[in-house]
Amino acid sequence: MTYFIAKRLAIGLLTIWGVVTAVFVVVRLAPGDQATVALGPDASAAEIEALRHTLGLDRPVILQYLSYLGDVVRLDFGESYRFGRPAMDQVLERFPATVQLTLAATTIAILAGLVLGVLAGKNPGSLLDRAVSTVTLALQALPPFWVGIMFILIFALQLQVLPSAGGGSFENLVLPAATLSIPFTALVARMTRSGVAETMSEAFVQTARSKGLTETQVLSGHVLKNSLIPVVTVVGLQVGTLLGGAVIIETVFAWPGLGSLLVGAVGNRDYAVVQAATVLIAVCVIVLNLAADIVNAKLDPRIRLEARR
Amino acid sequence: MTQSDLMLTEAAPGPAAPPARRRRRRPLAAIPYVVIGIYVLVAAIGPFLIDYDPVATEVTERLLAPGSQTQSGTAWLGTDAVGRDVLAQVVYGARTSFIIGAAVVTACSLLGITLGAIAGYFGGRIDALISRAVDILMAFPGILLAIVIAGLLQRGMVVVIIALSVGGWVGFARLSRSITMSTRERDWVDAARIMGVSKPATLTRHIAPFLTGSVVALATIELASAVLSEAALSFLGLGLPPHIVSWGQAIAGGREHLATAWWISVFPGVALTILVICIGLVGDKLTRRFTRKRD
Numbered sequence: 250m251t252y253f254i255a256k257r258l259a260i261g262l263l264t265i266w267g268v269v270t271a272v273f274v275v276v277r278l279a280p281g282d283q284a285t286v287a288l289g290p291d292a293s294a295a296e297i298e299a300l301r302h303t304l305g306l307d308r309p310v311i312l313q314y315l316s317y318l319g320d321v322v323r324l325d326f327g328e329s330y331r332f333g334r335p336a337m338d339q340v341l342e343r344f345p346a347t348v349q350l351t352l353a354a355t356t357i358a359i360l361a362g363l364v365l366g367v368l369a370g371k372n373p374g375s376l377l378d379r380a381v382s383t384v385t386l387a388l389q390a391l392p393p394f395w396v397g398i399m400f401i402l403i404f405a406l407q408l409q410v411l412p413s414a415g416g417g418s419f420e421n422l423v424l425p426a427a428t429l430s431i432p433f434t435a436l437v438a439r440m441t442r443s444g445v446a447e448t449m450s451e452a453f454v455q456t457a458r459s460k461g462l463t464e465t466q467v468l469s470g471h472v473l474k475n476s477l478i479p480v481v482t483v484v485g486l487q488v489g490t491l492l493g494g495a496v497i498i499e500t501v502f503a504w505p506g507l508g509s510l511l512v513g514a515v516g517n518r519d520y521a522v523v524q525a526a527t528v529l530i531a532v533c534v535i536v537l538n539l540a541a542d543i544v545n546a547k548l549d550p551r552i553r554l555e556a557r558r
Numbered sequence: 559m560t561q562s563d564l565m566l567t568e569a570a571p572g573p574a575a576p577p578a579r580r581r582r583r584r585p586l587a588a589i590p591y592v593v594i595g596i597y598v599l600v601a602a603i604g605p606f607l608i609d610y611d612p613v614a615t616e617v618t619e620r621l622l623a624p625g626s627q628t629q630s631g632t633a634w635l636g637t638d639a640v641g642r643d644v645l646a647q648v649v650y651g652a653r654t655s656f657i658i659g660a661a662v663v664t665a666c667s668l669l670g671i672t673l674g675a676i677a678g679y680f681g682g683r684i685d686a687l688i689s690r691a692v693d694i695l696m697a698f699p700g701i702l703l704a705i706v707i708a709g710l711l712q713r714g715m716v717v718v719i720i721a722l723s724v725g726g727w728v729g730f731a732r733l734s735r736s737i738t739m740s741t742r743e744r745d746w747v748d749a750a751r752i753m754g755v756s757k758p759a760t761l762t763r764h765i766a767p768f769l770t771g772s773v774v775a776l777a778t779i780e781l782a783s784a785v786l787s788e789a790a791l792s793f794l795g796l797g798l799p800p801h802i803v804s805w806g807q808a809i810a811g812g813r814e815h816l817a818t819a820w821w822i823s824v825f826p827g828v829a830l831t832i833l834v835i836c837i838g839l840v841g842d843k844l845t846r847r848f849t850r851k852r853d
Contacts, residue, residue, distance in 0.1 A: 264698060386839060386842055391834075392790070511702075535697055
């Protein structure tokens with residue numbers, strides 16, 4: 250088990266290094282470096298040269314890269330030129346809103362997905378099963394940003410029951426969380442469906458039925474418990490996709506989280522914020538994936554053994 | 559993303575077994591293929607039938623409702639905030655989506671299959687190297703990578719294709735690696751080795767053919783995801799430059815006029831949604847067909 254965790258942790262650190270390096274390369278390839286962007290189009294060549302020297306941009310690229318890696322290890326991402334404060338502070342300030350949004354979406358997805366999945370899986374091949382399968386497939390394919398706009402059109406503009414943009418209150422959370430949850434509801438429903446359908450043919454379900462338990466008791470007491478394990482771990486492993494979706498949804502609803510900050514920073518070439526935000530997202534994904542992996546390995550010894558090979 | 563995970567529990571490679579029993583014919587099953595066919599036709603022929611200049615603006619004809627008369631004819635789907643025809647945007651956007659989708663899937667599948675097959679066949683250090691690269695890219699959400707790359711570099715079609723391909727090849731690599739690894743152990747591969755067939759020839763002649771079905775299924779799913787991601791990038795204003803028509807841009811363009819001119823955002827979005835769902839349905843069907851264990 251220790252070996253397993255150590256291996257996953259090593260891959261995690263490698264991933265953070267990969268993300269940091271990739272962003273560094275992209276920033277160097279981008280037209281206009283930090284100095285030109287920060288000073289704006291009116292700056293004189295001498296001013297730009299001076300700032301480049303201060304920022305160390307006139308040194309060889311390899312030295313810049315090494316000192317940048319050193320800064321990342323010390324969690325120092327430099328100052329955001331737009332906000333005039335350390336980029337990491339700016340990013341951490343926006344982080345709780347993103348956590349709130351993703352947690353709300355996950356809750357909706359698990360609740361709705363479980364209900365749909367059980368309904369479909371308890372009678373495999375039935376009309377209801379096929380209907381749920383088709384609908385969830387369609388839900389998984391919906392473009393989230395467009396669904397968000399349609400929600401705004403329907404609930405904010407036509408019915409005027411919910412606000413279209415902004416953050417802070419519960420009303421503001423409803424539409425973005427619902428939008429973000431759609432593909433994950435579909436995913437949870439499909440996972441639950443296959444788990445329940447598989448478990449329904451097990452011998453212990455027959456036993457439970459022949460004991461005279463009602464169908465509901467069989468489902469809740471015997472089937473669901475056994476089909477939940479893969480659902481929980483898959484949800485944990487999907488956190489990257491969830492955060493990626495959140496970035497777009499936050500922009501649609503002007504939700505004041507990490508994602509809208511990142512998109513704004515990319516648009517405004519605020520490199521320090523881009524770097525800080527991508528690293529934080531990478532860390533989140535890795536930590537939560539690791540947690541899911543550990544839970545998974547605890548439940549299923551085969552995974553532990555495979556990692557040892 | 560998720561489908562590709564399911565596919566990794568791939569079928570044991572071997573000659574395709576004939577279906578045990580013929581399924582009942584379902585006439586509805588043909589719908590996705592027909593719809594995709596219509597989209598391809600529209601994307602290929604439409605731009606020749608409809609004139610559209612993405613840069614031209616006609617201020618007197620802005621925000622016209624669907625069916626309104628304009629100087630150049632009837633705007634069946636209305637006009638946008640600067641007087642451009644929404645129907646033309648839908649048609650030209652289809653072409654853009656197919657070009658980008660096809661380019662991304664081609665790039666991803668070539669790169670992914672090559673690397674995956676090499677990793678699976680040769681194993682050892684080269685496998686470890688490729689597998690670590692796959693691990694890194696699996697952990698970081700591909701759309702974020704695309705946002706950073708496409709957003710910071712010079713706007714352009716090639717940059718968008720590269721941005722979407724950077725994370726997209728991973729699925730193909732995992733799939734072809736695992737199939738290659740299990741096919742490598744089969745009798746006919748041993749037979750080829752004994753007969754002195756070279757390693758590259760074994761890989762291309764005796765292993766690669768068994769990748770086809772699963773790869774086609776995955777490519778279909780990746781096509782839907784590439785079309786969707788391109789639209790998302792352009793929607794965020796980080797994708798294609800303004801002179802290339804894209805559904806994502808058209809949807810974003812209608813955001814400020816939702817209350818008065820809903821058609822600007824609705825129709826390109828409907829076009830995008832129907833296409834992506836149909837490709838997804840086909841991809842799901844192919845995945846089931848080429849994967850023994852199914853959900």
